[in-house]
Every structure is written in C-alpha cells, then in structure tokens.
Amino acid sequence: MNLTETDTSLFKRLRFVLVETSHPGNIGAAARAIKTMGFGRLILVNPRFEDALSHPDAIAFASGALDVLESAQIMYSVENAVSGCNFVAAVSARLREFSPPILDPRTFAQRVSKPEEGEIALIFGSERYGLPNQVVMNCQALINIPANPAYSSLNLAQAIQLLAYEARVASFVETEGGSHIGFQGQLASxxxxxxxxxxxxxxxxxxxxxxxxxxxxxxxxxxxxxxxxxxxxxxxxxxxxxxxxxxxxxxx
Structure with missing residues (x-):
C-alpha cells in the first residue's frame, strides 16, 4: 500500500515528531522506518545539527527514503509541531507520577486508526535524555513499549518502526470492517x-x-x-x- 491509496486514512493523519534528535543517522533511519510502513510525515523539533535533513549520515541511513527527508519539516517548538492535532501521544520508557493515561503500542494504534480521531502526533524524545515532563503532561497518552525490564532501551528508529508497524496493522483492520454505532462529535484540537x-x-x-x-x-x-x-x-x-x-x- 502506498500513500496515494490512503489519502483519508491514518497514513495521512499520523505525524512522527522527533524532539532534539542528536544523531543525523537516527533521523535517516527514522525516515526509512516510517516509509517502510507506508507513512511519510516527519517533523523535527530543534535537531542538534542545522543540516540534520541533508547531513551525509541522515542520507546514508535513510536508504531509499530520501523523499521523506526532503518533505520533512523543522520546527522550533513542540507546540508548533503538533498544531492542529486532535490526539498527541508521547513515547517514553520512563513512567511519570502525573503522566497521562499509559497505552501500549497496539492499544494506541487501535484507538487512532478510526477516522474520527482526526490528526494524530507521536512524539519521540532525544536519544540522550528523552522527553521533558512538561511535554509528556501536555499529551493525551504516554506510550510505553513493554520491553525486557532488565534491558528496556530501544534505539530511536527501532521504537519508531514498532509504532509505525502497529499503526499500519490497525489501519488494515479498520479499513476491512467494523461499524461504529452512535453519535461521535469532532475531537477537540x-x-x-x-x-x-x-x-x-x-x-x-x-x-x-x-x-x-x-x-x-x-x-x-x-x-x-x-x-x-x-x-x-x-x-x-x-x-x-x-x-x-x-x-x-x-x-x-
């Protein structure tokens, strides 16, 4: 399935937001990860390097996903990156005392696959120190990947690949069937x-x-x-x- 076949689906509604990414290679690998699952919306917030999207490491690790890099946006605040979204989820291995509801990747994907959920953003933090608490608290969900508790650290691109895969699978299920009964209004931005x-x-x-x-x-x-x-x-x-x-x- 390619993007032109899914103009009204989650493939068009879901954006991947990378906050203060340190390594250009991880940005290229992220572009490759989301393209292999049929997605293409990539936003960087304050990347460490000004040439993050054209850096040789980013291009090398993108490996055929240069179109995603070329269409990616660089913004200077998380607020701008998620503007217009109806549902925003942070991805973190570290749980917070006052976090929003915690979802696993599959539950998240099943929820946002419904067209009425509107625009969706997934926020990933820096490889060095993750996401600030304030960013997490302003999200509607915290996604925690149930990895090995003795070694739960995932590479940034691996985490993105996992979420993109679950979103792709859930999109197929939503497209193939299932009716939604009852009135549901437009989600608030x-x-x-x-x-x-x-x-x-x-x-x-x-x-x-x-x-x-x-x-x-x-x-x-x-x-x-x-x-x-x-x-x-x-x-x-x-x-x-x-x-x-x-x-x-x-x-x-």
Missing amino acids: TEQVEGMYSHLEEALIAVDFLDPDNPKKLMPRIKRLFSRAGLEAEEVNILRGISKKILDISKR
Whole structure:
C-alpha cells in the first residue's frame, strides 16, 4: 500500500515528531522506518545539527527514503509541531507520577486508526535524555513499549518502526470492517484543550480552589483526568462556558 491509496486514512493523519534528535543517522533511519510502513510525515523539533535533513549520515541511513527527508519539516517548538492535532501521544520508557493515561503500542494504534480521531502526533524524545515532563503532561497518552525490564532501551528508529508497524496493522483492520454505532462529535484540537485548561485554571483561582502561589499538582491531575476522556470540541466549549460563568459570578 502506498500513500496515494490512503489519502483519508491514518497514513495521512499520523505525524512522527522527533524532539532534539542528536544523531543525523537516527533521523535517516527514522525516515526509512516510517516509509517502510507506508507513512511519510516527519517533523523535527530543534535537531542538534542545522543540516540534520541533508547531513551525509541522515542520507546514508535513510536508504531509499530520501523523499521523506526532503518533505520533512523543522520546527522550533513542540507546540508548533503538533498544531492542529486532535490526539498527541508521547513515547517514553520512563513512567511519570502525573503522566497521562499509559497505552501500549497496539492499544494506541487501535484507538487512532478510526477516522474520527482526526490528526494524530507521536512524539519521540532525544536519544540522550528523552522527553521533558512538561511535554509528556501536555499529551493525551504516554506510550510505553513493554520491553525486557532488565534491558528496556530501544534505539530511536527501532521504537519508531514498532509504532509505525502497529499503526499500519490497525489501519488494515479498520479499513476491512467494523461499524461504529452512535453519535461521535469532532475531537477537540490540542489548542482548544490547552485553551480550556487555561480558562479553567483562571476560574479555579477566582473561587480560591487553586492557590497560584502553591498550586501543588492540581492542574497536572486535572489534565490527566480529562486526557482519559478524549474530549470533543463541543465538550470543551461546555467546560469553557462553565469556567466563564464561574468567573462572571466571582466578579459580582
């Protein structure tokens, strides 16, 4: 299957975001990994080398996936890289106390294979130090690969290959059958959800439920709660309406 045959499928909706990648060879290997599974959207956030996409090691390791390198984008923030996405998942071997819901690769792939899930992003961290906690907390899921606990370290391209494979398999299952019964609205974008969080935080401060000088872990816990829900755009609007009403009442 090639990309032109799947214009409305996960093959077009899924983007692979690599944050502060250290080795150009890993970028080339990542391009090869996603192309072999039928994907092609690669975004780099602040790679270590300015010529990361044209570096000789990247070209050598791409091994026939130069078209993916040539169409890849370089951005300077994770927020820009996932702009317009409805579901964003971080990939990490390190679990966090206040992480979003943890999914294995197969469960993730089965969820996002449905067309109504909209635009999807997978975020992979630096080979040297992984992903910052703030990036993980702003995602809707944390993907943990159930590797050997005694030696769970995967090369970046290996992890990408595994996720791309599961996404490909799940896409075939979704295409071949299965009906979805009941109304399901458009999922909220990451920008809409982040706006809702800011609005809600302002409302909680206004009614003295949240102390801005001593916030503790309230907002990370709230984000974790809502990330399990898969918020739709209309649901976000309802929550923002509630926040607005709280603020209006607090000003009387």
